Amino acid sequence: MRFYEYESRRLVEAAGIPVTDYGFAQTAEEARKIAQEIGGPTVIKSQVLSGGRMKAGGVQFADTPDEAARHAEAILQLEIGGHMPRGVLVDPKAQVKQEYYASVVWDGTAKKPLLLFSDMGGVDIEEVAEHHPEHVGRGHFSNLLPFSDFQAKQVIAAAGVTGRELTRLTPILARLAGLFQDRDMTLAEINPLAQLEDGSFVALDAHMEMEDEARPRQKAVLAELGIADDDVREVHEPSPFETKVGAVDAADHRGVIQGKDTGFHGNLGLVIGAGGGSLTLTDAVRSHGGDPANYSEIGGNPSVAKACGLAKAVLEKDGVEKLAVMMSIVSNTRVDIVARGVIKACLELGKEPSETIAIFRIPGAWEEEGFKILERYGIDYCDRSISMHEAARRAVASFQEDPAEAEAEAARP
Amino acid sequence: MAGIFIDVEVSDDVRGDCELAKKLQEACPVDIYAAAQEGVEVVEQNLDECILCGLCVETAPPGGVRVLKLYDGGAALER
Amino acid sequence: MSILIDEDTTFIVQGITGREAVNLTRECLDYGSKIVGGVTPGRKGREVHGVPVFDTVEQVVEHNGGRVPDGSVVTVPPAFTKDAVLEAIENGIKLVVIVTERIPRRDVAQMVELAGMRGARIIGPNCLGLVVPGVAKMGGIGGPARNTAQAYQTGSVGVMSRSGGMTTEISSTLTAAGLGVSTAISIGGDAIIGSTYAELMPLYEADEQTEAIVIYTEPGGRMEAQLAEWRIENDSRLPIVAFMAGRFMDDEEMKGMSFGHAGTIVEGKEDTATEKIARLESAGIPVVERIDAIPDAVKQQLSSPRNES
Numbered sequence: 001m002r003f004y005e006y007e008s009r010r011l012v013e014a015a016g017i018p019v020t021d022y023g024f025a026q027t028a029e030e031a032r033k034i035a036q037e038i039g040g041p042t043v044i045k046s047q048v049l050s051g052g053r054m055k056a057g058g059v060q061f062a063d064t065p066d067e068a069a070r071h072a073e074a075i076l077q078l079e080i081g082g083h084m085p086r087g088v089l090v091d092p093k094a095q096v097k098q099e100y101y102a103s104v105v106w107d108g109t110a111k112k113p114l115l116l117f118s119d120m121g122g123v124d125i126e127e128v129a130e131h132h133p134e135h136v137g138r139g140h141f142s143n144l145l146p147f148s149d150f151q152a153k154q155v156i157a158a159a160g161v162t163g164r165e166l167t168r169l170t171p172i173l174a175r176l177a178g179l180f181q182d183r184d185m186t187l188a189e190i191n192p193l194a195q196l197e198d199g200s201f202v203a204l205d206a207h208m209e210m211e212d213e214a215r216p217r218q219k220a221v222l223a224e225l226g227i228a229d230d231d232v233r234e235v236h237e238p239s240p241f242e243t244k245v246g247a248v249d250a251a252d253h254r255g256v257i258q259g260k261d262t263g264f265h266g267n268l269g270l271v272i273g274a275g276g277g278s279l280t281l282t283d284a285v286r287s288h289g290g291d292p293a294n295y296s297e298i299g300g301n302p303s304v305a306k307a308c309g310l311a312k313a314v315l316e317k318d319g320v321e322k323l324a325v326m327m328s329i330v331s332n333t334r335v336d337i338v339a340r341g342v343i344k345a346c347l348e349l350g351k352e353p354s355e356t357i358a359i360f361r362i363p364g365a366w367e368e369e370g371f372k373i374l375e376r377y378g379i380d381y382c383d384r385s386i387s388m389h390e391a392a393r394r395a396v397a398s399f400q401e402d403p404a405e406a407e408a409e410a411a412r413p
Numbered sequence: 414m415a416g417i418f419i420d421v422e423v424s425d426d427v428r429g430d431c432e433l434a435k436k437l438q439e440a441c442p443v444d445i446y447a448a449a450q451e452g453v454e455v456v457e458q459n460l461d462e463c464i465l466c467g468l469c470v471e472t473a474p475p476g477g478v479r480v481l482k483l484y485d486g487g488a489a490l491e492r
Numbered sequence: 493m494s495i496l497i498d499e500d501t502t503f504i505v506q507g508i509t510g511r512e513a514v515n516l517t518r519e520c521l522d523y524g525s526k527i528v529g530g531v532t533p534g535r536k537g538r539e540v541h542g543v544p545v546f547d548t549v550e551q552v553v554e555h556n557g558g559r560v561p562d563g564s565v566v567t568v569p570p571a572f573t574k575d576a577v578l579e580a581i582e583n584g585i586k587l588v589v590i591v592t593e594r595i596p597r598r599d600v601a602q603m604v605e606l607a608g609m610r611g612a613r614i615i616g617p618n619c620l621g622l623v624v625p626g627v628a629k630m631g632g633i634g635g636p637a638r639n640t641a642q643a644y645q646t647g648s649v650g651v652m653s654r655s656g657g658m659t660t661e662i663s664s665t666l667t668a669a670g671l672g673v674s675t676a677i678s679i680g681g682d683a684i685i686g687s688t689y690a691e692l693m694p695l696y697e698a699d700e701q702t703e704a705i706v707i708y709t710e711p712g713g714r715m716e717a718q719l720a721e722w723r724i725e726n727d728s729r730l731p732i733v734a735f736m737a738g739r740f741m742d743d744e745e746m747k748g749m750s751f752g753h754a755g756t757i758v759e760g761k762e763d764t765a766t767e768k769i770a771r772l773e774s775a776g777i778p779v780v781e782r783i784d785a786i787p788d789a790v791k792q793q794l795s796s797p798r799n800e801s
Contacts, residue, residue, distance in 0.1 A: 343418075
């Protein structure tokens with residue numbers, strides 16, 4: 001989960017890294033007050049969970065409290081990347097001598113945290129790494145042994161920094177490494193890490209992301225920041241469909257279902273599973289010219305009610321007339337239970353199952369029983385001898401009005 | 414009322430057996446049986462969740478409980 | 493022959509009294525695997541399908557006359573997994589299969605680092621384990637013994653997959669095509685896993701039964717790039733065929749969204765499907781678009797002159 005900048009700064013501050021005397025405001029009036037207290041030029045920054053704030057006009061400079069309030073007013077109403085801001089951060093305009101960069105990320109290949117540092121801060125680190133590799137220092141550190149200052153020094157020195165700067169930066173990087181580990185971060189970034197005219201260092205911006213899986217054990221920290229359990233911070237705001245499927249899943253502990261439709265605009269409803277199978281089948285449908293209305297995942301042997309709930313949510317989406325029910329060979333989820341669920345969904349919505357379910361391809365556990373049910377309702381089904389791609393092709397073909405033309409269309413490479 | 418896919422028949426001989434009702438309630442993993450004051454009660458809304466484990470058939474005396482697969486011409490789990 | 497496990501491999505199940513673990517134990521025993529004990533703290537003295545349950549791994553070792561089991565399948569809740577895995581490794585177990593999902597990365601990294609120090613190997617987390625067709629399986633892979641037998645027949649192809657379910661789908665396709673499977677491994681769907689493709693390749697390389705490798709891959713992470721580098725740097729005798737799922741995630745609208753597995757999320761330029769396909773292909777690893785195209789691609793690789801030379 002991603003933190004807002006004002007939250008990230010609090011985390012950084014709590015870890016003992018200096019920050020500016022900033023304030024968080026949710027109204028223009030609050031922003032004016034904070035600017036007054038700061039008593040000089042300020043920067044007004046949109047608190048939004050998407051990048052590209054600067055370009056979108058979400059960062060403005062103000063010389064007076066009135067100007068700060070005016071900017072805050074505008075920024076609070078400015079949507080950036082599909083997100084409305086949570087508020088604005090009012091920051092004293094710092095007298096910066098030089099901007100540095102520091103971050104910690106996971107390296108999945110080394111399976112260790114990676115500490116990154118550059119004396120060229122304020123810009124995209126990937127670009128610096130590409131064009132000025134000699135200005136980037138990096139080093140892995142252990143997950144079992146405690147972090148030691150020399151590891152920070154090595155990384156700072158590798159970027160070509162020495163002297164007073166090196167000794168002053170060392171504890172900051174060491175604390176950032178500690179913050180990354182203690183708080184289960186997946187990204188802990190300070191950019192820019194600014195050296196002010198008086199030689200001191202402050203974090204001018206911070207970007208922190210915490211691993212969702214670690215939220216239970218970081219409860220105290222999240223509570224301190226006022227972040228509720230249901231504040232999930234998805235990249236996109238959940239759609240009505242996503243909310244509905246989430247509620248069906250939460251209502252019953254048996255099995256797991258997921259549904260997403262952000263970025264999907266088609267009319268073919270997908271009731272598919274499990275993790276890898278869903279990815280494969282979504283691709284397969286699209287490769288045959290099909291346009292999915294959604295993405296979904298069934299796993300862990302859900303109840304009939306849960307499978308039914310997912311199928312209903314998909315069928316209730318605007319423009320969805322048919323469902324394709326498909327999975328890779330199942331060993332835990334039961335074919336007959338899923339068959340019952342999707343048929344039940346059709347019946348409860350007053351739809352004819354044989355006309356609504358374009359194809360049913362789930363081979364595996366309890367398939368004999370499942371196929372009996374499908375036969376009873378006249379549903380087109382297939383076993384493992386029909387590949388996932390062929391099943392997807394049939395689903396897409398069933399959409400075309402002229403079956404012969406559809407066959408020809410689908411057969412085209 | 415039966416489910417869409419599954420129905421259970423509890424014979425008149427055992428319907429009023431409160432001891433059996435408790436055992437059935439414990440045995441069924443999907444809560445199709447409830448122990449009511451009058452004996453065995455069938456929870457209709459859970460019928461379609463039946464996983465065909467046969468535990469209820471085993472728990473009841475022979476002929477006491479039959480599980481019917483409505484999609485399979487009424488084929489039954491019974492003993 | 494096979495890799496990692498064979499007919500003599502003994503293992504334990506940590507968390508054996510859990511609902512899924514009870515199933516998995518039954519399935520493995522039915523398939524012929526040798527489960528020599530189970531551990532659930534506080535449940536010493538019970539039995540699960542005839543397997544004695546203990547409070548600690550140390551007790552299992554004592555019970556077995558001091559013989560340390562070869563492996564452990566760990567299926568305990570995420571908050572307790574690290575402790576269970578550390579317990580297995582510190583008691584001398586050398587192969588740990590972690591079934592549990594949703595374990596924080598810091599814990600996974602700690603387990604992996606300790607395993608490296610002690611010469612142990614971790615498969616997973618978030619995986620279904622591994623199977624040597626007709627010999628043994630370690631984990632829920634393939635489901636009940638009967639279903640496992642149906643999908644997995646012994647043969648020449650090593651399978652590694654980030655998806656547990658797709659390990660079976662691919663193996664079933666290879667079985668139906670008459671190629672069969674040597675050892676199939678569900679390597680896990682998380683961002684950090686104990687054993688990556690490239691880290692397992694030397695084992696397959698040394699296994700006479702294995703003549704080709706099939707991998708199932710997804711967007712997210714650098715595991716495929718690592719395999720491509722391995723392939724370029726090593727003069728491997730084994731041709732590799734890859735299948736890439738999740739191509740739709742390359743759409744701009746999908747950026748930053750996670751699908752399927754925890755590790756399946758496009759975060760940078762290098763971890764898109766398109767980029768990975770290009771990397772694999774430039775390393776001589778063909779990437780097929782359909783599961784049912786895998787057997788022919790394998791046969792073609794096996795008969796290509798490049799491979800014979």
